[in-house]
Each structure stands twice: as C-alpha cells, then as structure tokens.
Amino acid sequence: MNVCIVGTGYVGLVSAACFAEMGNNVCCVDVNPEVVKTLTAGKVHIYEPGLEELVRRNHAEGRLVFTTSLEQGLERAQFVFITVGTPSRDDGSCDLSYVDQVAREIGRLMHRPLIVVDKSTVPVGTADRVRGLIREELAARGADIAFDVVSNPEFLKEGDAVNDFMKPDRVVVGTEDERSAEYLRQLYAPFARSRDKLIVMGTRSAEMTKYAANCMLATKISFINEIAGICEQVGADVREVRIGIGSDQRIGYHFIYPGVGYGGSCFPKDVKALIHTAREAGAVPQLLDAVEDVNARQKVSMARRVRDYFAPQGGVAGKTLALWGLAFKANTDDMREAAALSIIKDLTDHGMRVRAFDPVASENAAKLIGDNPLVEIVNSQYEACRGAQALLVVTEWNQFRNPDFERVKELLTAPVLFDGRNLYSPSFMGEQGFAYFCVGRAASL
Ligand code: UDX
Known part of the structure; x- marks a missing residue:
C-alpha cells in the first residue's frame, strides 16, 4: 500500500519505518530540510533503539523515501498519517496549529480519494475539525474528492517504540466509515494478526481512549x-x-x-x-x-531531601552534587519534562553546584539547562562524583545499576547517596558505608 507520513518525530518515523518494513511504500514529509537530508543519508536524528537500522535498510531498498514536499508525498498515497507535534500551550490546552496547517495543505493538494489518519495526540473533536478544514480547502478550489478522517492514536513507549509498533497490545481505529476501517485493517494486518487486536470504534471514543x-x-x-x-x-x-x-x-x-x-x-x-x-x-x-x-511535588522531592540533609551543615550553597541521569527515563535522549531539570533548578536556585552525567541525553540537556554557571555536564559517571559531597541518581540507566561503589566512595568527599529510582538495596548500601536515601522508605544512615 502507499502511505504518506507527515512529521518525522518519534511517532512518525517509527510508524514509517515499520510500515515500510512490511513491504508498503512510504513517503515521509517533513518541513525541516536538515532532517530530510539527514534521513536521506541513512542517519536518524533521534535516539531510538533499532530505528536507524530499520530506516537505513528500508530506504536502501527503496520503500522508504523522505521529502519536504507534501505534493510529492501525496502523489500516490492512499493514506496520509498526520504525526506532527501538538505541544502544550501555557493554559495546558493542546496547540493544534501544526495539525491545522497540515490539514489545510492536504485539502489544497490532494487529487485522489484519501484516508487521512490522525496519529498525533489531539483533543476529542479534532478529526471533525480536520475534516472541516480539508472540506473548506476542497470547496475553495471547487474540487470534489472523497476522503475520510480517521483517529488512530499511538501507544508507543520511547526507547521501545519499534517493538511496541511491531507487536502492539491493540490498534485503535476511530471511524464511522466501515470502508475506512477495512483499509486500516489491511494496513495493520501484519502487526495485529489476531483480529481482535484491532479495535474499531467511534472517532471521538478513539481520541478519548488515548x-x-x-x-x-x-x-x-x-x-x-x-x-x-x-x-x-x-x-x-x-x-x-x-x-x-x-x-x-x-x-x-x-x-x-x-x-x-x-x-x-x-x-x-x-x-x-x-x-x-x-x-x-x-x-x-x-x-x-x-x-x-x-x-x-514528586519531581522535586529528592531535591528537598538533599536540602534537608545538608541543612545542619550550613545548607547546600557552595556544595557540589554528582547527578547520574538526565533523560526523563532510561534508553532515551529525550529531556522533555525530565525530573532532572526540576531538581537541577531547585538545587542551583539554592546555590548548589551540580556535576551531571548522562549516557545519551547530555546534548539535549545542555540546550535546556542553558548557561547556568552552577551546572557542569561531564563525560563519565565517575567523573561526576569527583569532589562532590553526595550523589543523586535520577535516571535508571542500566550502567548505574551495579556501579563500582568503592570508586564512588573514593571520589565523593563523603559517602552519601540519594536514589531517586530505588535501584539499590538499603541493606547493601548500609554495608558499603553509605548514608542512603531512596523513595518510600525511611533513610538508612
Ligand atoms: C508513554 C506511554 O507509556 C505510551 O503508551 C504513550 O504512547 C506515550 O507516553 P513514554 O512517555 O515513552 O510513553 O514513557 P513511559 O515508559 O510510559 O514512562 C513515562 C514516565 O513515567 C517516565 O518518566 C517514567 O520514568 C515514569 N514511570 C513509569 C514511573 O515513574 N513509574 C512507573 O512505574 C512507570
């Protein structure tokens, strides 16, 4: 089948690569020429295990192409997936301007019957809104072309997204049109071989399900x-x-x-x-x-515990904390809404220095942290500990699970460990001579 995917973020690119892997022809459209250039060169601009290999192979075999032109994307498409960002506005509402833009452009450019699939997470009622915008554009150019707008929310976990797409718990399809449902059934058949994995429901219910x-x-x-x-x-x-x-x-x-x-x-x-x-x-x-x-409250609870611990020693100002893990969870370079950012802000606002390490998210973190003079991002987990008064673990990367505690103890000025992910056993940490603080258990000092 011929699929066009608009927006090559995590969701768009994973969907595109997985559809191509099953033999479909997939054309990815992105407004950013740099991203298109990178992908065409067989490189992937985001960190997602297994994705680069899939992209490179399907691109090399000609089933996966990248372009900045929606016109080219729609040339042969039977489906067009909208997978652009829907960021939060200040009042918490969802900013639909990218979705709206794509919908209008589809209306302006489509030239054959099309199933438009909303995969971006969008408020209930957005499929109707997209339908309205496409209709307006078609009417403006006096065109009468059949189309349907279907809601097909994604349930991908970052870091395991390829696997989630290949072996979904369920595929939710929201449409009032049985023919669209049948087309989607065919497209998803390789991923949802047991038929009851594909759940068809009303469009608004599908949007709400997400x-x-x-x-x-x-x-x-x-x-x-x-x-x-x-x-x-x-x-x-x-x-x-x-x-x-x-x-x-x-x-x-x-x-x-x-x-x-x-x-x-x-x-x-x-x-x-x-x-x-x-x-x-x-x-x-x-x-x-x-x-x-x-x-x-939880995002800064560990920062509060660090401050409470150092209060009797004159507070955290001027002291240094080693921080392991910046990404919002392991196996991703994503820093969006990461607890590390809240912790760093809280502690540096109180004058503490932070020496942080993350295996893959350092670059993204540096952009968000900006030029805070109290923060240093270093290249190894042990380097972060050198001369610090305590260590705080924020992200559950595997390499933090069994570290060389002797070395950590030598590098820190005192054996103090705050464990934001409950990675270690309190009794073992006690034996190692650490003052140990974890989540949901009184401290062992
Ligand atoms: C999530 C959903 O799982 C996915 O279905 C949806 O499509 C997108 O949002 P993701 O954001 O990649 O995926 O991360 P996930 O692994 O679900 O974790 C989300 C957050 O919850 C992380 O910060 C993680 O550290 C935290 N978490 C998760 C906990 O604190 N405790 C848990 O038991 C599980």
Whole structure:
C-alpha cells in the first residue's frame, strides 16, 4: 500500500519505518530540510533503539523515501498519517496549529480519494475539525474528492517504540466509515494478526481512549508516589508494599514503581490537556488535578531531601552534587519534562553546584539547562562524583545499576547517596558505608 507520513518525530518515523518494513511504500514529509537530508543519508536524528537500522535498510531498498514536499508525498498515497507535534500551550490546552496547517495543505493538494489518519495526540473533536478544514480547502478550489478522517492514536513507549509498533497490545481505529476501517485493517494486518487486536470504534471514543490510557497510567504513578510518601512517614517500605499489592491481579505489578515523578513528551502534556478539555466541557477533573499536583511535588522531592540533609551543615550553597541521569527515563535522549531539570533548578536556585552525567541525553540537556554557571555536564559517571559531597541518581540507566561503589566512595568527599529510582538495596548500601536515601522508605544512615 502507499502511505504518506507527515512529521518525522518519534511517532512518525517509527510508524514509517515499520510500515515500510512490511513491504508498503512510504513517503515521509517533513518541513525541516536538515532532517530530510539527514534521513536521506541513512542517519536518524533521534535516539531510538533499532530505528536507524530499520530506516537505513528500508530506504536502501527503496520503500522508504523522505521529502519536504507534501505534493510529492501525496502523489500516490492512499493514506496520509498526520504525526506532527501538538505541544502544550501555557493554559495546558493542546496547540493544534501544526495539525491545522497540515490539514489545510492536504485539502489544497490532494487529487485522489484519501484516508487521512490522525496519529498525533489531539483533543476529542479534532478529526471533525480536520475534516472541516480539508472540506473548506476542497470547496475553495471547487474540487470534489472523497476522503475520510480517521483517529488512530499511538501507544508507543520511547526507547521501545519499534517493538511496541511491531507487536502492539491493540490498534485503535476511530471511524464511522466501515470502508475506512477495512483499509486500516489491511494496513495493520501484519502487526495485529489476531483480529481482535484491532479495535474499531467511534472517532471521538478513539481520541478519548488515548487520553484515558495515558491519564490512567499517570494516575498509577502518582498513586504509588503518594503511597511512597506515606510509607516514609510511617516506617513502611514502598518496595515491599508494591509487591504486596501487585500480587492482586486486579492491581498488577506494572507501572507502580515510585520514583522522581513522571516526565516525557506524553504524560505531563496529556494530563494537562484532558484537564483543560474537561473544564471547557463543564466537567470537574478532580482526580486528574490531584495526579498533576502529586507529580509536581514528586519531581522535586529528592531535591528537598538533599536540602534537608545538608541543612545542619550550613545548607547546600557552595556544595557540589554528582547527578547520574538526565533523560526523563532510561534508553532515551529525550529531556522533555525530565525530573532532572526540576531538581537541577531547585538545587542551583539554592546555590548548589551540580556535576551531571548522562549516557545519551547530555546534548539535549545542555540546550535546556542553558548557561547556568552552577551546572557542569561531564563525560563519565565517575567523573561526576569527583569532589562532590553526595550523589543523586535520577535516571535508571542500566550502567548505574551495579556501579563500582568503592570508586564512588573514593571520589565523593563523603559517602552519601540519594536514589531517586530505588535501584539499590538499603541493606547493601548500609554495608558499603553509605548514608542512603531512596523513595518510600525511611533513610538508612
Ligand atoms: C508513554 C506511554 O507509556 C505510551 O503508551 C504513550 O504512547 C506515550 O507516553 P513514554 O512517555 O515513552 O510513553 O514513557 P513511559 O515508559 O510510559 O514512562 C513515562 C514516565 O513515567 C517516565 O518518566 C517514567 O520514568 C515514569 N514511570 C513509569 C514511573 O515513574 N513509574 C512507573 O512505574 C512507570
């Protein structure tokens, strides 16, 4: 089949590469000529395991091409996927200007029947809005061409996106048109071979499904983080509590790891957007408000613990903290809404110096941190520790799981470890002679 994908971010590029891998002809359109140049040279501008190899091979075999021209993209397309960014506005609402622009351009350029697929995360009602914009453009040039707008939200986790696309838990297709559903069924057949994996529903339900899924997951995280805070106060250990509750199949073990709060390109934005949608529609998003508040608090809870620890020693001003991990989670270079940014801001606002290391996100982090003179990003996890008064682990990269603690101890001026991801065992850290602070458990000093 012939597919056009507009927007080559994580979602667009992963979708394009996976569709091409199944033998489809895929044309990716991006407004940024630099990105198109890089991709055409067989390089991938984002860090996503397995993606570069897939892109390079399918490009070399001619099934995956890149262009800045939507006209070229639409030449043979039966489907056009909209996978452009939908950033948050200051009031939490979703900025649809890129989607609108693409919709209008499709209306101006399309010359044959087309299924327009919304894959960007967009508020409920956007498929209707896109339909309206395309209709307007068609009417303006007196064209009468059949098209449908389908909602097909993505459920890809960064760092595991190729796998998620290849073996989805489900593919949600929102359309009122049975013929469109059948076309999408064919396109997705190689990925959703068991037929009940492809779920067809109304367009608005599909749009809402995406928000409900992400908000449910964010709720699980804020729930366990709140429980962790209570555990610290009452002398319980949240890691034991997690095992205790997870064994109930209705609860399950997944996605209830306490930590430094959720970040990334989806959860923070989607929770805010659904709160905004709810308010606009006259509903009261009481639980979602709390999910967001708990997360905002959690993001700086480790910074607060660092400040509390150093308070009796004259505070954090002038002291240095080694920080391991900048990305919002492991296996990605994505810094969007990363807890590390909130932690760094909090501590440097209080005069602390931070020496940070991340295996892949340093470059992106440096751009966001700007020229804060109190922050230094270094090239090794041990280099970060040299002369620092304490170490704080923010991201759960594998290489931080079993470090050389002897070396860490030698490099730090005192053996003090704050563990924002509960990577280590408190008793082991005690044996190693560390003052150890983790999430959801009283400190071992
Ligand atoms: C998420 C959804 O999982 C995906 O389905 C959706 O399409 C996009 O948003 P992603 O943002 O890549 O994917 O990250 P994910 O692995 O879900 O983690 C999100 C955040 O929650 C991270 O900051 C992570 O560290 C945190 N998290 C996750 C926890 O703190 N505890 C957990 O138990 C799980």
